[in-house]
Amino acid sequence: MSLKKGGAITGRIVDAGGEPVPWIMVSALKQSADASPGRAMAFTAQMAQTNDVGEFRLASLTEGNYVVIAAPPPAPPFSQSTVSAGDLVVAPTYYPGTTNKDAAQIISVASAQTVSGLQFSLVSTPAYQVSGVVVDETGAPVRGAMVMLVIDVRNGGTGAALMGSSDETGMFRIAGVVPGTYRLMAGTQTMWRGGSTASGGIAGGAVAVTGGVFVGGASLGGPGVPPPPATTMATPIEVTVDNADVAGLKIVLTTRR
Structure with missing residues (x-):
């Protein structure tokens, strides 16, 4: 053969x-x-x-x-x-x-x-702006959530993300967005003490920890590294930017254990 x-x-x-x-x-x-x-x-x-x-x-x-x-x-x-x-x-x-x-x-x-x-x-x-608010399940604003705008991979593309974070009122703004169809995702950072550090957990992604890797809260390795108690993330939202700013988006974070 x-x-x-x-x-x-x-x-x-x-x-x-x-x-x-x-x-x-x-x-x-x-x-x-x-x-x-x-x-x-x-x-x-x-x-x-x-x-x-x-x-x-x-x-x-x-x-x-x-x-x-x-x-x-x-x-x-x-x-x-x-x-x-x-x-x-x-x-x-x-x-x-x-x-x-x-x-x-x-x-x-x-x-x-x-x-x-x-x-x-x-x-x-021309570039435009995508903005909205991040809230938790009770409707309270979430400060410091990581927000990512990724080109829709169903049509191929580079996958390079535009990133931002929510302020104390839960508001986020991502500028420099060219027309196209995107997936908007958000999640909160999870920090570990005692010598291990964690990167932020983004919806649909993995949480990497020194000494081990976690996917959806399940440990894939790293002896002695405890899994995160909870990860807050949102279901991706499809966003189409068509020669105008997109405002008023609402991202609801849910807690997953």
């Missing part, structure tokens, strides 16, 4: 003046063959970062149809955005240079084939 050799897509990301752009994350999204009519589904098959001359190579691709998307590096977690509503920001861009996934060029890759010569620039688009 012989295995088919994977294919590849290579290219280059440049700015508006034709100069190379390094450290851009580029992804090959494979189109699903069983997607329903009118709704093209895709998943991320391979990712790579452009080098110092803007070049990328997406290797080990199985036969099929792909679209290529490039995205700027994400902002540091919980950094305060200086972007105002309507300001232009660099947006995730599909080859040959569009923010609309339906206008992306389909690239067919055969076994052992290298599709080369792709060159395009990231597009700038």
Whole structure:
């Protein structure tokens, strides 16, 4: 039994003046063959970062149809955005240079084939703000909840998240959001004493602890590390940003033991 050799897509990301752009994350999204009519589904098959001359190579691709998307590096977690509503920001861009996934060029890759010569620039688009409030099961505001806005992975994409936190009134604001469909998630930080530290527990994710890893409160290792007594998280909410701010969202955190 012989295995088919994977294919590849290579290219280059440049700015508006034709100069190379390094450290851009580029992804090959494979189109699903069983997607329903009118709704093209895709998943991320391979990712790579452009080098110092803007070049990328997406290797080990199985036969099929792909679209290529490039995205700027994400902002540091919980950094305060200086972007105002309507300001232009660099947006995730599909080859040959569009923010609309339906206008992306389909690239067919055969076994052992290298599709080369792709060159395009990231597009700038107006950015908007997503805001709302985080409350607990009694309706009381939750301070210090971590809020994440992640591009909907059901259509592929980089998955880079925009992050924020709720203030003393439970309010959160995430700026610099380009049009698209996202999943809004939230959770609270859980801290351990006695030498172990924990990262924040985000809905749908894992809580990592020095000496062990916990998923949904179940220990996966790490002798002597107690599981968290409770994790508060919210069911992800689908949010569509369509050339306007999205306000008035309400995230309800529930306690899971």
